[in-house]
Amino acid sequence: MTILLGSIADDYTGASDLANTLTKNGLRTVQTVGIPDPSLALPDVDAVVVSLKIRSVAAKDAVAAALEAESWLRGRGAGHVLYKICSTFDSTDLGNIGPVTEALLSVSGGHIALVTPAFPETGRTVYLGHLFVNGQPLDESPLKDHPLNPMRDANLARVLTRQSRGKVGLIDLPTVTDGADAVRARLDRLRAEGAAAAIADAVFERDLETLGKAALEMPVSTGASGLGLGLARALLRSGRASASDGENEAIRPVGGLAAVVAGSCSAATLKQLDAAELHMPVLRLDTEKLLAGSDEISAAIAWAGERIGEGPVAIAASAAPEVVSRLQARYGREASGHAVETATAAIAGELVERGVRRLVVAGGETSGATVDRLGIPAFLIGPEIAPGVPLLRTIGTGGNDMLLTLKSGNFGGEDFFATALSMMR
Numbered sequence: 001m002t003i004l005l006g007s008i009a010d011d012y013t014g015a016s017d018l019a020n021t022l023t024k025n026g027l028r029t030v031q032t033v034g035i036p037d038p039s040l041a042l043p044d045v046d047a048v049v050v051s052l053k054i055r056s057v058a059a060k061d062a063v064a065a066a067l068e069a070e071s072w073l074r075g076r077g078a079g080h081v082l083y084k085i086c087s088t089f090d091s092t093d094l095g096n097i098g099p100v101t102e103a104l105l106s107v108s109g110g111h112i113a114l115v116t117p118a119f120p121e122t123g124r125t126v127y128l129g130h131l132f133v134n135g136q137p138l139d140e141s142p143l144k145d146h147p148l149n150p151m152r153d154a155n156l157a158r159v160l161t162r163q164s165r166g167k168v169g170l171i172d173l174p175t176v177t178d179g180a181d182a183v184r185a186r187l188d189r190l191r192a193e194g195a196a197a198a199i200a201d202a203v204f205e206r207d208l209e210t211l212g213k214a215a216l217e218m219p220v221s222t223g224a225s226g227l228g229l230g231l232a233r234a235l236l237r238s239g240r241a242s243a244s245d246g247e248n249e250a251i252r253p254v255g256g257l258a259a260v261v262a263g264s265c266s267a268a269t270l271k272q273l274d275a276a277e278l279h280m281p282v283l284r285l286d287t288e289k290l291l292a293g294s295d296e297i298s299a300a301i302a303w304a305g306e307r308i309g310e311g312p313v314a315i316a317a318s319a320a321p322e323v324v325s326r327l328q329a330r331y332g333r334e335a336s337g338h339a340v341e342t343a344t345a346a347i348a349g350e351l352v353e354r355g356v357r358r359l360v361v362a363g364g365e366t367s368g369a370t371v372d373r374l375g376i377p378a379f380l381i382g383p384e385i386a387p388g389v390p391l392l393r394t395i396g397t398g399g400n401d402m403l404l405t406l407k408s409g410n411f412g413g414e415d416f417f418a419t420a421l422s423m424m425r
């Protein structure tokens with residue numbers, strides 16, 4: 001298998017979001033969970049998205065895992081590697097967007113990386129280096145209360161500088177509007193001035209097409225699905241890939257029971273859970289009890305067991321910012337996040353043991369913990385359920401295929417869970 005485009009995604013929902021965008025834009029794509037075992041038969045594809053869980057780990061661990069994935073992707077022919085980050089630039093001053101981008105540059109012979117989280121289809125735009133989420137500056141959006149990485153600065157050049165060794169420049173919208181040659185010239189100038197990364201403005205898809213064209217000529221770039229769209233379209237226009245209509249295999253029914261497990265505390269997921277309560281049983285976990293060691297997991301499984309024969313059920317750790325803050329004050333941010341993820345993954349694992357074959361997971365860290373627990377090696381990409389969220393079919397699960405949906409915390413409309421479940425048969 002020779003691939004044209006490789007990507008390393010810093011979380012699993014982000015990986016399926018990117019895989020969805022690449023598929024929609026004509027590239028045959030597969031999503032792997034980590035570096036696949038050599039015995040795993042992957043389909044013939046144009047792009048591979050390697051899902052890692054490195055958004056919220058120590059920078060040195062994120063760098064080591066990303067470099068291993070980079071080497072695997074280059075070994076399979078990838079001429080360009082996109083480091084897929086969150087469209088809301090989720091990170092802290094300790095990393096990991098800066099350290100990973102710089103490490104990828106240093107092994108690939110690149111000098112400067114184009115960086116943009118813009119993804120207009122989901123309301124993420126960048127103007128003069130500032131990120132807007134559905135029209136609100138990042139630091140005024142619900143992301144200011146994210147449980148793991150509260151985003152309190154909308155100026156991405158500043159955010160990236162704090163976590164980078166090199167300087168960070170800006171490719172402003174007028175330059176992007178002038179086209180790919182103007183972007184290349186700006187990148188050359190910034191590089192001559194000593195910058196190792198450049199935040200690129202983008203408001204419309206046409207801006208991302210321009211950025212994709214410029215980025216494709218360099219070995220590495222960093223961005224969200226919008227940059228993936230630009231790279232995919234540039235590959236097709238260059239004639240290096242020919243459009244495939246994507247839809248496939250992935251939607252064949254699997255039967256079995258269906259469930260939702262949610263660990264995202266995003267505003268969108270909280271609304272989706274409220275809406276789900278109108279048509280399916282929803283169990284809200286008591287996360288204070290869960291962390292205090294009471295047997296919430298067995299209680300949740302017993303609760304599900306009494307209902308799931310009648311139709312899908314949802315189990316959620318998700319809670320409002322004040323509840324999350326209380327738990328964090330008591331146990332620490334990382335420890336409480338990790339403990340809740342481990343619990344939600346354990347619940348998902350038990351549900352699958354009891355016959356669940358169709359599973360929706362909300363939240364990137366939550367999805368990572370769950371998919372690892374289930375030991376799924378890779379996914380085929382099915383149709384889009386909502387912008388940034390495809391239906392996924394497991395590969396390499398020994399004929400015991402499952403359908404999954406890994407929903408980024410902030411994605412999807414209020415009726416997302418009902419819509420997803422109706423597409424998973």
Ligand SMILES: Nc1ncnc2c1ncn2[C@@H]1O[C@H](COP(=O)(O)OP(=O)(O)OP(=O)(O)O)[C@@H](O)[C@H]1O
Binds near residue numbers: 317324336342365
């Ligand atoms: N009630 C709670 N109290 C404290 N932490 C919680 C609670 N519920 C969930 N969490 C933790 O909050 C974090 C949510 O992160 P996750 O990545 O799953 O969602 P997200 O950030 O909204 O999604 P995405 O990364 O796709 O945008 C997880 O670590 C989860 O375990």
Ligand SMILES: O=C(O)[C@@H](O)C(=O)CO
Binds near residue numbers: 011013085086088225
């Ligand atoms: O880019 C996004 O917003 C998502 O794909 C994501 O990474 C959420 O974890």
